[in-house]
Amino acid sequence: xxxxxxxxxxxxxxxxxxxxxxxxxxxxxxxxxxxxxxxxxxxxxxxxxxxxxxxxxxxxxxxxxxxxxxxxxxxxxxxxxxxxxxxxxxxxxxxxxxxxxxxxxxxxxxxxxxxxxxxxxxxxxxxxxxxxxxxxxxxxxxxxxxxxxxxxxxxxxxxxxxxxxxxxxxxxxxxxxxxxxxxxxxxxxxxxxxxxxxxxxxxxxxxxxxxxxxxxxxxxxxxxxxxxxxxxxxxxxxxxxxxxxxxxxxxxxxxxxxxxxxxxxxxxxxxxxxxxxxxxxxxxxxxxxxxxxxxxxxxxxxxxxxxxxxxxxxxxxxxxxxxxxxxxxxxxxxxxxxxxxxxxxxxxxxxxxxxxxxxxxxxxxxxxxxxxxxxxxxxxxxxxxxxxxxxxxxxxxxxxxxxxxxxxxxxxxxxxxxxxxxxxxxxxxxxxxxxxxxxxxxxxxxxxxxxxxxxxxxxxxxxxxxxxxxxxxxxxxxxxxxxxxxxxxxxxxxxxxxxxxxxxxxxxxxxxxxxxxxxxxxxxxxxxxxxxxxxxxxxxxxxxxxxxxxxxxxxxxxxxxxxxxxxxxxxxxxxxxxxxxxxxxxxxxxxxxxxxxxxxxxxxxxxxxxxxxxxxxxxxxxxxxxxxxxxxxxxxxxxxxxxxxxxxxxxxxxxxxxxxxxxxxxxxxxxxxxxxxxxxxxxxxxxxxxxxxxxxxxxxxxxxxx
Amino acid sequence: xxxxxxxxxxxxxxxxxxxxxxxxxxxxxxxxxxxxxxxxxxxxxxxxxxxxxxxxxxxxxxxxxxxxxxxxxxxxxxxxxxxxxxxxxxxxxxxxxxxxxxxxxxxxxxxxxxxxxxxxxxxxxxxxxxxxxxxxxxxxxxxxxxxxxxxxxxxxxxxxxxxxxxxxxxxxxxxxxxxxxxxxxxxxxxxxxxxxxxxxxxxxxxxxxxxxxxx
Numbered sequence: 001x002x003x004x005x006x007x008x009x010x011x012x013x014x015x016x017x018x019x020x021x022x023x024x025x026x027x028x029x030x031x032x033x034x035x036x037x038x039x040x041x042x043x044x045x046x047x048x049x050x051x052x053x054x055x056x057x058x059x060x061x062x063x064x065x066x067x068x069x070x071x072x073x074x075x076x077x078x079x080x081x082x083x084x085x086x087x088x089x090x091x092x093x094x095x096x097x098x099x100x101x102x103x104x105x106x107x108x109x110x111x112x113x114x115x116x117x118x119x120x121x122x123x124x125x126x127x128x129x130x131x132x133x134x135x136x137x138x139x140x141x142x143x144x145x146x147x148x149x150x151x152x153x154x155x156x157x158x159x160x161x162x163x164x165x166x167x168x169x170x171x172x173x174x175x176x177x178x179x180x181x182x183x184x185x186x187x188x189x190x191x192x193x194x195x196x197x198x199x200x201x202x203x204x205x206x207x208x209x210x211x212x213x214x215x216x217x218x219x220x221x222x223x224x225x226x227x228x229x230x231x232x233x234x235x236x237x238x239x240x241x242x243x244x245x246x247x248x249x250x251x252x253x254x255x256x257x258x259x260x261x262x263x264x265x266x267x268x269x270x271x272x273x274x275x276x277x278x279x280x281x282x283x284x285x286x287x288x289x290x291x292x293x294x295x296x297x298x299x300x301x302x303x304x305x306x307x308x309x310x311x312x313x314x315x316x317x318x319x320x321x322x323x324x325x326x327x328x329x330x331x332x333x334x335x336x337x338x339x340x341x342x343x344x345x346x347x348x349x350x351x352x353x354x355x356x357x358x359x360x361x362x363x364x365x366x367x368x369x370x371x372x373x374x375x376x377x378x379x380x381x382x383x384x385x386x387x388x389x390x391x392x393x394x395x396x397x398x399x400x401x402x403x404x405x406x407x408x409x410x411x412x413x414x415x416x417x418x419x420x421x422x423x424x425x426x427x428x429x430x431x432x433x434x435x436x437x438x439x440x441x442x443x444x445x446x447x448x449x450x451x452x453x454x455x456x457x458x459x460x461x462x463x464x465x466x467x468x469x470x471x472x473x474x475x476x477x478x479x480x481x482x483x484x485x486x487x488x489x490x491x492x493x494x495x496x497x498x499x500x501x502x503x504x505x506x507x508x509x510x511x512x513x514x515x516x517x518x519x520x521x522x523x524x525x526x527x528x529x530x531x532x533x534x535x536x537x538x539x540x541x542x543x544x545x546x547x548x549x550x551x552x553x554x555x556x557x558x559x560x561x562x563x564x565x566x567x568x569x570x571x572x573x574x575x576x577x578x579x580x581x582x583x584x585x586x587x588x589x590x591x592x593x594x595x596x597x598x599x600x601x602x603x604x605x606x607x608x609x610x611x612x613x614x615x616x617x618x619x620x621x622x623x624x625x626x627x628x629x630x631x632x633x634x635x636x637x638x639x640x641x642x643x644x645x646x647x648x649x650x651x652x653x654x655x656x657x658x659x660x661x662x663x664x665x666x667x668x669x670x671x672x673x674x675x676x677x678x679x680x681x682x683x684x685x686x687x688x689x690x691x692x693x694x695x696x697x698x699x700x701x702x703x704x705x706x
Numbered sequence: 707x708x709x710x711x712x713x714x715x716x717x718x719x720x721x722x723x724x725x726x727x728x729x730x731x732x733x734x735x736x737x738x739x740x741x742x743x744x745x746x747x748x749x750x751x752x753x754x755x756x757x758x759x760x761x762x763x764x765x766x767x768x769x770x771x772x773x774x775x776x777x778x779x780x781x782x783x784x785x786x787x788x789x790x791x792x793x794x795x796x797x798x799x800x801x802x803x804x805x806x807x808x809x810x811x812x813x814x815x816x817x818x819x820x821x822x823x824x825x826x827x828x829x830x831x832x833x834x835x836x837x838x839x840x841x842x843x844x845x846x847x848x849x850x851x852x853x854x855x856x857x858x859x860x861x862x863x864x865x866x867x868x869x870x871x872x873x874x875x876x877x878x879x880x881x882x883x884x885x886x887x888x889x890x891x892x893x894x895x896x897x898x899x900x901x902x903x904x905x906x907x908x909x910x911x912x913x914x915x916x917x918x919x920x921x
Contacts, residue, residue: 282812283844283910289797289809292782292789348846397787397799397806399819399838402848618845657812700846706809706816 028143028151029210029218029248029256030272032057033127033135034067034079035107038208038222039244039260039268041161043153044121044143046109047071050278050617057270059262061237062086070623072615073593078625079105080646080668082441085134088234100443102670103128103135113144120144127159130193133184134230137161138199139206149212157206157225158199164227164242166202192634192641220246220260228263240264277621277650282657284706291323291358293396296366296389304332304365307420316363323355324659326427328376328463331420335369338420342376347620347653347661348700349375349691353385354405357392374414375692378517378683379424379464380525382692384417386410396705406701411694413549415519424463431456435472435510439479439501441670450477450501454510469512469532472569474504488638490674491576493536493603497672499567500535508569510535511682523548525685534680537562537603538573545685547586549694554586556686560679562603578605580679586686588695592616596686603677606630610643610676618699620651620663620691628676636675643676645669754779754793764919765790766868767798769811770904771912798916802828803893803900805907805914813910816840816848826857827878827893827900833857837882841908853882853889865894865902869919875901882906889913 028045031037034055036045047053051071058064067081081103087096105127113121120142128135141155155161158169159181171178181201182194208222222244231237246260248270255273262268307313307330317327324345331338339360343352353373360371374384391408395401433456438449456470479501486495513531520526525545532538539562547554559581566572582600589595596612608630616622627644634641649665652658690696757779767790768775778790778798787806791797796810802824808814822835835855843849860877867873875894882889889906891913902917 279844284812284814284816284842285810286812287810288795289791292784294782295784393784397785397801397817399817399840401817618843618847702816702842702846702848706814706842 027051027274029220029250029258030055030069032065032260032268032270033105034065034069034081035077035105035125037141038153038210038220039246039262040224040226041153041155041206041208041222041244042107042123042125042127042139042141043151043208044109044111044123044141044155045113045151046075046077046107046121046123047274048276049074050615051274051276052623053272053274055270055272057258057268059266059268061231061235061266063231063235072623075109077107077109079107081105081128081135082446083135084446085231085235088230090234098443099134100441100446101134102441104130111142115145118144126198127161129198133194133197135160136184136194136197137226150209152209153207155206155208155225156203158201158203159197160226160229161206162202162204162225163229164204164225166204166225169199169201169203171199171203216250216252218248218250218258220244220248222246224263238263238265277617277619277623277654280619280621280654280657285653285659286657287659290355290706291319291362293358293392294362296361296364296368299365301332301335301365301367304337304368306331306333308332316359319359319363320356323352323359325352325356325359327423329374329420329423332364332368335367336372337364337368337370338372338374340374340376340381340419343661343692345659345661346703347651347659347691348703349383349697350701351659351703351706353387353697354704354706357387361389361392372417374417374419377689377692378466378515378527379460380517380519380689381414381419382689383694383697384410384412384414385697386412402702402704405704406698411697413522413694415522415524424460426459426461428457428459430458437477437479437501438666439482439498440668442482442484442498444484445478445481448478448482450474450479452477464517466515466517467513468515470510472508472510473506477501480504486674488674489636490604490606490632491578493564493576493578493674494672494677495674496567497536500565500569503567505568505570508535509571510569515683517683520544525689527683527685529681529683532565532571533560533562534682535569536565537679538565539563539577541679541681543685545689547686547689547693552588552590554588554686556584556586558582558584560681562679578603582678584686592618598678602628602630602675603679604632604674606632606675608632608676610678614647619654620649621654622649622665623647630676632675638673640671640673643669643673751793751795753781754791754795757781763788764868766917767792768915768917769907769911769913770915798914800916803903803916805905805916808907808911811907811911813908814842815907815911816842823855823857823880823891827880827895828898830859830876830878830895831857832859839908851884851886853884855880855882855891860892863894867901867920868917869921871920873901873920 028036030053032040037043049071053069055067064084067079069079071077083101085099088099089097107123107125109123111122122142125139127137137157137159139155139157139161141153143153145151169178178200182196204225206225210218210220212218224242224244228237228239232239241264244262248256248258250256258270260268320327326342326344329340341356343349346352356373370388372386374381387409395405398404433454435454436449436451452472452474454470454472458466458468460466482498486492488495509532511532513529515529517527523546528542530540541560543558545556561579563577564574580601580603582598584598587595592615594614599609601607610628612624612626614624624647629642645668647667649663652660652662763780765778767778776792778792780788781791782789786801788800798805799807804820804824806818817840819838823837826833826835837855838852841849858879860879863877864872864874873896875896878893880891892904893900894902904913904915906913
C-alpha cells in the first residue's frame with residue numbers, strides 16, 4: 001500500500017537467503033534451454049511444483065542463453081529465455097550483427113513416473129513457439145530413474161530437435177501436411193504462434209543419461225538430435241558429432257555450476273539456481289514473539305466508557321503501535337470494546353488481529369469481555385473480527401488454538417456494522433529509498449537501468465483521503481543511452497518510454513495524486529485518484545470493486561481520463577489524451593490460481609481485452625502472465641504482434657523473514673509497445689484489499705498466535 | 707553463524723546487563739560458551755529489563771544444533787503454561803517443563819500436544835505415548851507432525867544446574883519416531899520438576915537444551 005510498489009529492491013543478500021531454502025538432489029537438472037533436461041536435450045521430468053529456476057550459460061562460440069522457468073502447476077511449466085547469438089547476421093559488406101532473441105517454451109507432463117515400476121515420466125514440450133523461431137522445436141520425452149543415481153531419457157523431436165538423423169514425420173499418418181515444416185519467419189512475425197510449424201517436418205530421436213556418482217556431482221552424456229544448423233550456417237559453428245558431455249556440481253543451497261563439451265568442438269559453461277516460493281527462508285518469521293493474553297486491569301469499565309481519558313487512550317495507542325498497529329478509533333459499550341485499527345506491519349492480517357487482541361486483553365479492564373476489531377486499508381474498513389476474552393484465554397496455548405480461535409471468532413464485512421466515531425488523526429509518512437528502473441531487451445544493450453533516490457511522502461488529513469507523491473533523482477544509470485525512436489504507427493502511449501529517461505530533468509515526479517478510498521456498501525469498494533497517476537500519464541481515475549466473501553468471482557470496473565505527460569517528468573502535459581476504462585472479472589480458481597479478464601478501451605484508444613493468469617502462494621509470493629489482444633492488428637502493433645509479459649511480486653518479508661507490508665516486483669515484457677496498454681495506477685482495489693478481505697484473512701489465520 | 711535468537715543488531719548497555727546477570731547466575735558461563743545476543747534497535751526490552759530487575763525466574767536455553775546459548779526470563783504464567791523470553795523477545799512456552807511452543811526462531815514450534823508425554827515423564831514409568839507438533843509451512847498453513855514415542859526411565863544422573871550446584875536427578879528418555887523425522891528428548895527430573903532437558907523444537911531449529919537454576 002505504501003512505497004513498496006514503487007521500489008524495486010535488488011539485494012544480493014536477498015537472493016542468497018532465498019536460495020537457502022531450496023535444495024535436494026532429487027530435483028532434476030536443467031538443460032541449456034532452462035527447463036529440466038541434460039545439456040541441449042530436454043527430459044520428461046518436471047520441477048517440484050512451484051519451483052522457479054534460473055539458468056545462464058554461454059558457449060565458447062558466443063552463444064549465451066538466460067532463462068527463467070516456472071513450474072506453474074504440478075504438470076505445466078513455462079520458460080522465458082533471452083539469448084544472444086554473436087555475429088549471427090552477416091551483411092554483404094562483411095559486417096556482423098548479433099541476434100538478441102526472446103523466446104517462450106511451455107511443457108506439460110502427460111504421464112507420471114512410477115518409481116517402482118517401468119512407467120517413465122513423459123512430457124510434451126513446445127520450445128520457442130512464438131518468437132523468431134531460432135530455437136523452435138517440439139518434443140516428447142520419456143524419462144526414468146534407474147536406481148537412485150541414474151536417469152535416462154529417450155525422446156522424439158521436431159524442428160531443431162529433428163535435424164540430426166531426421167526421418168519422415170510419424171505424424172504424417174494422420175495428414176500429409178505434417179511432412180513439411182514452414183520456413184522460419186522474420187522478426188516482424190514474432191509473437192505469433194506458427195501452427196504450420198508445430199510438430200511439422202522431419203522428426204528425430206534423441207537419448208540422454210546422467211549419473212550422480214555423489215549426491216553433488218552429476219555427469220551427463222547425450223546423443224543430441226539437434227544438428228545445430230543455425231549456428232553452423234550463421235556463426236561458423238563446428239559440428240563434429242551428435243554427442244555432448246557434461247559435468248555439473250550441485251550446491252546444497254539450490255545453485256549449480258556446470259561445464260560441457262558440445263558436438264566434439266565447443267566448451268560451454270552454465271550456472272543455475274532454483275528456489276521455491278512455497279519455502280521462504282524463515283517460514284515462521286524472525287519477528288519477536290507476541291504479547292501474552294492477559295487478564296486485564298482491575299479498572300472500572302466507567303473509566304473507558306464510551307472512551308477513556310487521553311492518558312489511557314495514548315497508552316493503548318502506544319501499546320498497539322509497538323505491535324505495528326495504528327489505533328484509529330475506540331469505543332466501549334457495555335462489556336464490548338470496538339476498536340478500529342490499521343495494520344502497518346503484518347503481511348498476514350490475522351497476525352495484526354492476534355496482536356491487537358493481546359494488547360487489548362492487557363490494556364483494557366478485565367470486565368471487558370469482547371473485542372470487536374475493525375481492520376482498515378487506506379481508510380476503508382475491511383473486516384471486523386469479534387473475539388471474546390474467554391476464547392482468547394482458552395485457545396492461546398491450545399494445540400489447535402489458531403483454528404479454534406478462528407472458529408470462535410465472529411468475522412464479518414466491516415461495512416455491515418458501525419464502527420466507533422473514528423478519531424482518525426491526521427497521519428503522514430515519508431520515506432527515502434532507492435529506486436531502480438530496469439529497461440530490458442534493447443538489442444543495443446539488453447540490460448539497462450537507472451538507479452536513484454526516491455523521496456516519497458503520504459499525508460492523510462482524514463479517513464480515506466491520501467495525498468501522496470514522490471520525487472526521484474537519478475544517481476547512476478544508462479537509460480538515457482537508449483536511442484530507438486519508436487516506429488509505432490499508433491499514438492506513442494508507451495513506445496516513447498525511453499524518452500522519459502532520456503529527457504528526464506534532474507528531479508522527476510513519478511506520481512503525485514490525491515486519492516479517496518471508500519467503502520460503498522456491503523462487498524463494495526471504491527476509489528478515485530487525480531493528479532500525476534504514473535510516469536507517463538496524469539489525469540483522473542475511478543474504480544469500483546465488488547468482492548463478496550465466500551465467492552470465487554469478483555467484479556470491478558474503472559474509468560479514467562488520462563493525458564500524456566511531458567518527457568521531462570515534471571508537471572507539463574502533451575496533447576494526447578484519452579478516455580480509457582475497463583470492466584474486470586476476477587476469478588479465484590482455488591489452490592492459489594487466479595484469473596483476471598479486463599475488457600475495455602486502452603490508452604491508444606484501441607478496444608480489446610487482457611487475460612491475466614496468476615499463481616499466488618499462501619505467503620503472498622505471486623507470479624503472473626498476461627496477454628492482451630485488441631483491435632490493433634498484429635502488423636499495426638509491430639514487433640511482438642501483441643502485448644504480453646510476466647509479472648512477479650515478492651513480499652519483502654518472504655526474503656528477510658521480518659514482517660513488512662512492502663512488496664517488490666516487476667513487470668517483464670519482451671517488448672513495450674503501444675497496443676493494449678493500460679494505465680499503471682497504483683493501489684488497485686482487488687490486490688490492495690485482498691490481504692484484509694475474509695478469504696486471505698482466513699487462509700492465513702494460522703498466524704493469529706504468531 | 708545463523709542465530710535464530712538474534713533479531714537484529716546491537717544495543718550494548720542492556721546486553722551487558724543481562725550478560726552480567728548471567729555471570730552472577732552461573733559460574734560456568736564462559737566454559738559453556740554462554741553468549742548473549744544483543745537485541746536490535748527498536749525491539750522493546752523494557753519489559754525484560756523490568757523482569758530482570760524484579761528477579762523473575764530465569765532459565766538458559768542452548769540451541770544444540772546452532773550454538774547460541776541465551777538466558778530467558780519468565781514473563782508470566784497462565785493455566786499451567788509458563789512463558790519465557792529472551793532480551794529481544796524470542797519466546798518459549800513450557801507446560802510441566804515440556805516445550806509446547808516457541809516464537810521468533812524462524813522455524814517455530816507453533817503448538818504441541820504433550821499431555822501424554824508429560825504424564826509419563828512425571829509419572830516416571832515406561833510408556834508408549836503419542837505427541838503432536840504443529841508448524842507453519844511457509845504458506846501460513848498448519849503442518850502437523852505426529853510422533854509415537856517411547857518414554858523410558860534411564861536411571862540416576864547428576865547434573866550441574868544453572869547456578870552451579872551439582873545435583874542428583876532422575877533421567878527420563880523420550881524416543882520419538884514420526885513419518886518424516888525422529889528425535890530423542892531427554893529430561894532430568896529433580897523433586898518432581900524438570901531441572902534440565904534436551905527437547906526437539908523443529909527440523910529448522912533442531913534441539914534445545916533448557917537448564918534451570920536450583921531455586
